[in-house]
Amino acid sequence: MNALNIKGLTKVYKGGTRALNGINLEVKQGDFFALLGPNGAGKSTTIGIISSLVNKTSGTADIFEYSLDAQPVEAKSCIGLVPQEFNFNQFETLTQIVVNQAGYYGVPRNVAKERAEKYLKQLDLWEKRNQPARNLSGGMKRRLMIARALMHEPRMLILDEPTAGVDIEIRRSMWTFLKEINEQGITIILTTHYLEEAEMLCRNIAIIDKGVIVQNTSMKSLLATLNIETFILDLAGEHQSIALSGFEYRLLDPHTLEVDVAKEESLNNVFEQLSSQKIEVLSMRNKSNRLEELFVRLVESGREELANKEKTQKELANG
Amino acid sequence: MGNRTMIALQTLWIKECTRFLRIWIQTLVPPAITMSLYFVIFGNLIGSRIGQMGGFSYMEFIVPGLIMMAVITNSYSNVSSSFYSAKFQHNIEELLVAPIPNWVIIAGFVGGGVARAILIGIIVTCVSMLFVDITLHSIPIIIITLLLTSILFATAGLINAIFAKSFDDISVVPTFVLTPLTYLGGVFYSLTLLPEFWQWVSKINPIVYMVNGFRYGFLGVSDVNYMHSLGLLVVFNVVLLGFAYSLINRGVGIRS
Incomplete structure (x- = not known):
């Protein structure tokens, strides 16, 4: 019931x-x-x-x-x-x-x-x-x-x-x-x-x-349905540039790296690449709550859909 | 009426009575002091020079009107302030979410106003007994008039609070409508003292009928026919209660 x-x-x-x-x-x-x-x-x-x-x-x-x-x-x-x-x-x-x-x-x-x-x-x-x-x-x-x-x-x-x-x-x-x-x-x-x-x-x-x-x-x-999770890595020492192949990443400051990891990819791969560049990871955390990421995406895509619908309707109305 | 409904009504009524008893310094003491002043000033000091009115001493003459004045003011202000506060603090929602029939909400609030009016009526009567011996012509008429008047003004207070959007809105009617009508309602004088035109104008004022009906219960004298007073009270009560029910039913002022 x-x-x-x-x-x-x-x-x-x-x-x-x-x-x-x-x-x-x-x-x-x-x-x-x-x-x-x-x-x-x-x-x-x-x-x-x-x-x-x-x-x-x-x-x-x-x-x-x-x-x-x-x-x-x-x-x-x-x-x-x-x-x-x-x-x-x-x-x-x-x-x-x-x-x-x-x-x-x-x-x-x-x-x-x-x-x-x-x-x-x-x-x-x-x-x-x-x-x-x-x-x-x-x-x-x-x-x-x-x-x-x-x-x-x-x-x-x-x-x-x-x-x-x-x-x-x-x-x-x-x-x-x-x-x-x-x-x-x-x-x-x-x-x-x-x-x-x-x-x-x-x-x-x-x-x-x-x-x-x-x-x-x-x-x-x-x-x-969440395909990608974003992790924030706190790095030992200062770094001006980092190379990670196969990942979307951003160096937020000389000590902090943000990496997007797809569901099918392994985090080990990230660590191996960092290790080969002699970069030590002190700690790691999720950028945000998983549901939070989904929530933002769903709301944004819903709004885009609505905006597109309204646009189409306006165009149809204007002939 | 189901047992659950009865419990809900009893709960709301007790809550309303507890409210005005909890703040007794604001609700019960002021009318006693105000009426004592009226008795001292109008009854003793000025009244002794006025002499008789309607076959009674001036003090005896004004006692029923003063009691009625306190009843009207307190039944009205009790419900208007209590209901508006419930709206303002949003605790009216406690009632709206509960499975309470709308008539119970009206009966609970009006019942609280009537309880306060009766208590004030008793207090003012006791105060007046310090100044004058009270005559009781007809106790049933006193009780009926007291009840119908307090129900009427408690309902009017409820309607005022339903429409009110600020605390100013619940003080406008008592200040600019109720007080003038009460003072011009024959509390302090007999209508026979007025020129014919103003007697006729006074009889448009509904409070004249309530004051005189109540006076008839005490003294057996009245400027208007008691049956007219009773009839008018019944009609006004039916109209105002019906209007209040329709407002609550439609959620005016309480539901979005």
Whole structure:
């Protein structure tokens, strides 16, 4: 069964901005799904429509077996939302925020209090439970929003940049927590600008740009399409010129070499050539995250395609 | 009504009541102080020179109007500020993502405004008892008028907050509409003191009916027929609640 089934979803805001252009998207039950795209691509609008914060212009969205139009109460009950912005009352205590949220979903107060203890403890917020939310650090506020979204025990959790502005230690602990709840059966849809986060957590991925899905596949097969990886080598001593046959390379400064290595080529070949020139390599690293490279390429090629299409249409219109 | 809906309504109502009780220095104390000043200045100092009005001492005459004034102001400002703050801080989204029927959102916020209005009504009544012995002509009429008026102005506050785009927008209506209408609504005088033309003009002011309906409940005297007051309150409530429901249903001011 699909946890999310979107068909022909379109959103045109007042003033004519077309945020979504008839997108189709399926997310399988139990999946950990990444919805990626540059700023203004349509991610938050998609999430807004699914979670009833944005009115759609046309199209349909089904949450599990429920239609968002025909059975909104059932559909909404399945979703837990962690929005991008902090949207809780800063003057309420943590307990009030999470217990009230459970109440809005019809969870009795005594059950809500038990769940508040469970989730606030799991997210390491229990000690702060009686403090107003405004006293929390940024990372704690992010975790509070996750706890709040889980209070009605949803079948699907939507996380809109949940780790933005969070330090690496807390981010890693959040990843562990999210992996755990996904293993327990909760479907997770994640948007993030940290692409290593998506690569590490998600099994399937859709990339959206200018309101159009430009890629929708499994993370594995997407990464398999990456033909070239770029490595940065830190060299001992100073070098004004280097010769590497069979590779694209750039000497960034006298100590740093950047080399593009195709999938079928061996890194040993690079080292052998450097060694023969008596160049010692001190250390080596990837230029960027693999998914990041793919993301940039896909978005750029999607934009080129769109520009070409528009150009052709203009030419046809001008006769 | 399902149990889940009932829990959601109860949660929202408790949240709203907790909000105004948490900031009691801003919400409960000022009306008590303001009304005490009214009683001292208009009731004791000036009132003693005015003599009788409508067959009662001036102090007795103004008590129902002053209570009603506090009820109107507080029911309105409670909902307008609470709902607008929820919009401003985006925590209205907590309600919009939840499976709550739209009427529950209205009932929760309006219910909070009514609770504050009743509490303020009780406080002001207690304050007035320090200055004058209160007469109760009809408790049911007092309760009905109090409830209908507070629901009406709480709903009006909600509508104001739905359209508001800044904090200025929620202070414009109370300052430029509500306060003048209340002061000209027969709180401090009987309409019979006015020339005929201004009596007629005053009767266009809906607050005249609320103040006089409430006064009728306390003193058994009124410048207008109580049934007219009741009828008008019911009609205004139906119209404003219907309008608020239609706005929330369409997501005006709260959904993109």
